[in-house]
Amino acid sequence: MKKVSFLLIALVVAAVGFFSGCSPAKEPKKMETIRIAEVTRSIFYAPQYVAIEKGFFKEEGITIDLKTTWGGDKTMTNLLSNSADVALVGSETSIYVEAQGAKDRVINFAQLTQTDGTFLVARKKPDYFSWEQLKGSTFLGQRKGGMPQMAGEFTLKKHGIDPHKDVKLIQNIDFANISSAYASGTGDYVQLFEPQASLFEQEGIGHIVASFGKESGKLPYTTFMAKESYMKKHNETLERFTKAIYKGQLFVDTHSAEEIAKIIAPYFDDTSEELMATVVERYKSQNSFATNPLLDEEEWNNLQTIMKNAGELPQKVDYSTLVNKDLATKAMK
Known part of the structure; x- marks a missing residue:
């Protein structure tokens, strides 16, 4: 009787192993789409285009839907009306929204450029x-x-x-x-x-x-931002998004202007690669491209100093209120 039992167990184990081996492979992770509204189309944003073209977003399971909205007010309108998930625009716009008493704050989470362009x-x-x-x-x-x-x-x-x-x-x-x-x-x-x-x-x-x-000087000139509600629902996705941006920033920082120009050429049909390389080198030489996505407090304060100097600061906003540094910090690890 024991021999029969052992035989049955052996057959069951073998069958499980067989069917496990024949089970279909796990399906690839479903790609998520993030809609970006960029304030303008500029070589100034080279790390973003590099991240798209080099497949850094794809590696993170993200598909990018990019549109140019030509102006800070239009870009923010797209974000606030849910026509975009993420805005690439100057950090001053998030302060303007905060001053208007928005219930759903606009949060800066990844810096792309760190000087005026x-x-x-x-x-x-x-x-x-x-x-x-x-x-x-x-x-x-x-x-x-x-x-x-x-x-x-x-x-x-x-x-x-x-x-x-x-x-x-x-x-x-x-x-x-x-x-x-x-x-x-x-x-x-x-x-x-x-x-x-x-x-x-x-x-x-x-x-x-x-x-x-x-x-x-240095300031959060162009940053990626999203509504607070979107960030709460898609925090893990935005962390992967920020990783892709960081990869793009590192690539731009460590590769020649000529290499970068070739990669971003599809975004500038009317501009020669030679001219693009000149522009990239000009931005690199004055450290305009941020080399990581972390927006620091000193830059945030410099931004508000410049706004106040121009008579355009509606109210002072603490760094911790409108800046999420966690995503950038995690992405850089």
Whole structure:
């Protein structure tokens, strides 16, 4: 009887082993989609495009749906109306939302750039440049209340220029139309992002004479942010998202401008790889690309100093209120 029992057990064990061996392999993890609204399309955001093109998001089980929303107000509208899950925009926008008493706070969780990304372009190439030359000129600036404009005003004041008295300041042109307005003859000077600044220099329309990024110091110029409710529901997904961004940042930091230009070329159809490499190198040389996603408190405070200096800080907001550093800290381990 015992022999029969042992035989039955042996048969059962063998059968279990057989069917286990024949069971289908585990299905691959389902990809999750994150919709990003980026404030503009710029080589300034190279680490993001590298993370997409090199498959760093895919490695983390994430598919990216990227759209350009052209302006901080439009980008934030997309986020608040749930047309986007994550916004890539200046941190000042989260402070504006907080000041309006939003019940669902907008939280900064991963920093992409750590300086201003604009350059001062002059109509005529000077033999030498000094900020004094702007006095009495027409200056085509960025949108009032936006980080580019505030960094611009901060820089002018730093050099003893009152932007509302010493120059004729134009701020009423839509963000997407500033470059075309300058190309058509408006303004002696203009504040531009890349690659437009270098394109103008290449075409003889203007000449880069100074960097607002070098002048205004480190700050959370462009960060990834999401609504607090979304972060609570998708915390683990956003941690993987932040890991992918960190991989992109490390790649940009450790590879040549030429290599990076080749990778991000699909995002800039009208720009040569040679010009893109020039722009990437310019940003790398002034440490504009953040080398990790952690937004630190010193940068946050510098941001509010610049906003206050421009008369655009509606209220001071503590670092811990609108910055989640946990995702970046975990992603960097």
